[in-house]
Amino acid sequence: MRIRKALGSAGALLGSVAAALALGAPSAQADTVSPGSAGPLRFVSFNMCGSGSPCTPEKGYTDGAKYAAVVDQTSGSGWNADQIFLQEVCRYQYDELAAQLKPKGFQGLYTTTVQLGTSSGLCAGGADGTKGDYGMALFVKGTVSDSAVLDLTVGGESEPIKAPCLKSYTQGRSNWACSVHLYWNDAALRDAEARKLAQQAAVWQGQGSPVVLGGDFNGKPDTAMAASFYGSGAGGNGTFVEADETDKDYFTSACLTAGASHCRSGETTFGDSRRKLDYLFLSGAHFKDVKGDVLPNFTGASDHDMIRAAAGWADCGPAGATDSLFRRDASGALYRYAGRTGGLAAPCKVGVGWGSMGKVAQDGDTLVAVDGSGTLWRYPADPSTGSYSGSTRVQAGTGWQANDVLLAPGDFDGDGKADLIGRDTAGVLWLYPGDGAHGYGARKQIGTGWQMFDALVAPGDFDGDGKADLIGRDTAGVLWFYKGNGAGYYAPRTQIGTGWQVYSALVAPGDINGDGKADLIGRDASNNLWLYKGNGAAYYAPRVQIGYGYPDGELLF
Template sequence: MRASFRALLAALFSIGLLLTAGTGPAQADEVTPETAKPVRFISYNVCGAKCPLSFPQNATDAQKDSTRAAWVSGFVAEVDSWDSDLVMLQELCYGQWKLIRDALAPAQRAGTASYDTVWGAALSSASGCDQWDEDDQRFGLAIFSKGAGSVVPLTRSVTFLPEVQGLDTENRIVLCARTALDGRTARACTTHIDPHDATTALQVPKVAELVETGRQDGEPVVLAGDFNQVPEHQDMNPLYNHGTGSTGLFQEVDENDASQFVRNPDCSDTTTVRCRSGEDTATKTCSSRTPSNGKIDYLFLSYEWFKTVQGDALPCTQGSSLSDHHLLRGAAAWEK
C-alpha cells in the first residue's frame, strides 16, 4: 500500500447503491449476489506479507496451520458467495497462494465450482511471507479462473514493469493469461503499481499497452489490480475510455455509483451516468496504517465487450479482516 494518496478523497459511503448504465439520469440499484449481473469478478490486495496472521503466543505448528486454514476458509467463502468467474490477487505470498490453490482445487470442491490458477512472482523473498511458508517466501500476484483447466495452456506471461532510475522501488509485474470466461475466452491480467509518483506515471501506460497488445483478435480483457492512484488522476488516463484526458479502452466496475461522483468535479452534471470514481478500497477502517481513504483498487473491463457494469467494495473491520484493503467485487453482462 502506498505511503500517501495524491488526490481529494471523500469519506466512505455505505456499500450497495450502484447504477446501471444508460442514456438518462442514473438510477440507484442494489447489487447483491442474487441480483448482480452474471459475469462476476474479484480484485483483492490480500496483504500477505505486511498483515500478520494472529497466531497464538508460542503457537505450535498445528496452531499455525489452523490459523492459516481459517484465513483461507474466510477468503474462499467470499469467492463462493459472489460466485466469482475470475479472482485477481495482489500482495500474495507463495505459501498463501498454494493454500488457496489447494482449497479451490477439484479434489476439495465436490458439488462446488473449482478453480484453475496461475502465479507470478515479483520478489524472490519478502519479509513477512515466512508466516505462510518458512521455506519459500516468494511474493507476487495470482489469477484464479472458474473451472478445472480453464486457463488456456502456455498463455501465462509475467512482465516486469519499468522503474525510474535512481528510485529505490520494489519490483512490479503484470501477470496475464487467457482463460475461459462464462463460455468465452478472455485475456485476464492483474498488477500492482508502484506508489511513487514518477513510477506510477511510467507504469500505468505500460500496463495499458501490454494488456491491449497481448490480446488475440480483439478478445475481451479483464484487468484488475492495486494501481495506487485515485480514478480522477491523470495517471489513470491510459486506462479509462471516458473523462478528461482519457485515452484508454476500459470501463471500471464501480464507475456508475452516483454516491461517489462528488469526488470528481467532472461529474457534477446531474445527467452524468459514468464517472471516474468509486467506493474507497483502502481506508482507516481496514487498517490504522492507512493514512487516507481512497479508491486505489480496480476491475477494468473492455468497453466493447461488457455492459451494465456493477461494483462495490466490501466492508472490513480493523484488526479482524482478511486484509488492509477492501475486497472489490464487480459484475457485468455481455454486450454481444
C-alpha cells in the first residue's frame, strides 16, 4: 500500500500509523503453520515500504531490518522459502538483497515504477538530491526459463502498475510466479487491473503451468478485486486458493454460521486499522494443502506484515503402484520421481536434512540409510504424505561405516524377509539377513574380490525367475550379471554390457515403466538420465533418455 495515496485521508492515516508504532501497537500473531509441519513448497510476500515516506529512518525504519526480515526466510533450518515476492522496493535495496540471496541459489527480477531523479520521496536519495528508483521485485530459487513484466495499467493511475514475473523450476517443476502491487487509490482501477492479471494467469494455467501470485493487492478479501482470484469454494470466480482462506480463526461470522471450509478472509497485514491487503494466491489445479500465516511485524522493517504460504503439489502423496527414483540434492533435500510409462513423473519433495546420510537404499516403500557415525536407520514412508523424516525412523544397527556400499536386494536368502547386502573396503561382500521387523541378523560373507566394481546395484529379480539378483560395473565399463540362487548366494557372473563407464551414476530403482520387469537407469557426464527397460531375461532394451539436469555428485538411488 502507498500511504501517501492511501484509502481515505493520507495524513490522518500516516499519523495513526506513527502513533501505533510509538505505542507498540499489537501485531499479527503467526498461527500453527511452522517450518516443521508446513508443506514442502514455501512462499513469502512482503511490502518493504521503500526507504522514504512513510518508512523513513527518522521513524525508526532501517534497511538492515528489511534485509534481515527477508533473508531470514531463506534459512535452511527455518522457513526455507522457494519464492519471495517484494513490493515497494528501492532499486538499491533489490541490489543488496540480490547479492545476499545469490549464494543461496536465488535469481531475481526487478522492474521500476518510479524513475530515478523524480521528486518522489519513496526512496532515499544521493547527496545531489536525486531520489532512487522504486519498484517491484521477485526472487526464485531454481533455474529460470522465462521472464515477463506485466503492464497492468488500465489508465488513470498516477504511476505504472507493473508485475515482474519469472518462470522457473521450483523443486524440479516449472511454474510462473508474479509479484503484485495493485493500485491503492481507486477501487475501479484496481478491479480492472485484477481482471487483467487473472486473464494472463489463466493463459499460463491453460498451458499447464502452475501460477503463484504474491503481493500487496490493496483491497480486502470481500471486494470485487479479490473475487477475480478466489475460487468458487470461497465465493469467488477465479481459479486460485489463497494462503489464509482455510484459517477458521479469521473466518467471517457469515462463513462460520454457514459451516464453510473456505472463506474470503484471513489475518490482517497492514496498519493500526488491521486490514488484510497482502495475499498469496496459488493456482488451485496445481497445489494442495495450502496454508498460510502472517508473521508478527518486524520492528523497523515495514508498515506491512509479512505473509507466508506453504503447499504441496496436487499430484504428490504416498507412492503409487510403480517404483520410483530418488534424488538427494546439494542441500540435503530428498525428491521422489515416480515411474510411469515412458519415463519419470515430476518430482515430489519427500524429505529434508538427508545430507548427513552417506549411503541410502530403497527397501520397498522404506528407505534404509547409514549416517556419518555408521548408524543404520530405517525410514518408513509416512502413510498420508509419502514423506520421510526423523519422526518415523527406527534405528536398525551400528558399525556400518565399515561398508562402502549398501544394497537392499529384497529377499536374497529365500526366507520371505527383506535383507541387506554390504561391501566393505577390502571388497568382501556381506549378507545381512532381515529379521522381519526392523533389524538384521549376524552378517554372512558371500563373496570376495568385489572391489573390482565401481558401481553395484540390486535390481531385484532381473531375469524373471523370482529370485533377487545383483549387477556390477567394473572399472572398464563392463556390466556383469550375478544370478541369485534364492538361498543367499549367486551363480557365476555373466557379461551383459560394455561401455557403461559413460555413467557417473548407475541405479536399479525397480520397475519404472510399469511393465512388471526390473529396469536400469544411468546418469551421463552431461547430467542426462537414460532408461534401460529390462526384458525380464537378464537383459534390456536400447536406452531412452528420460531426463536432464541431474547434477553430477547428487545421490541417485
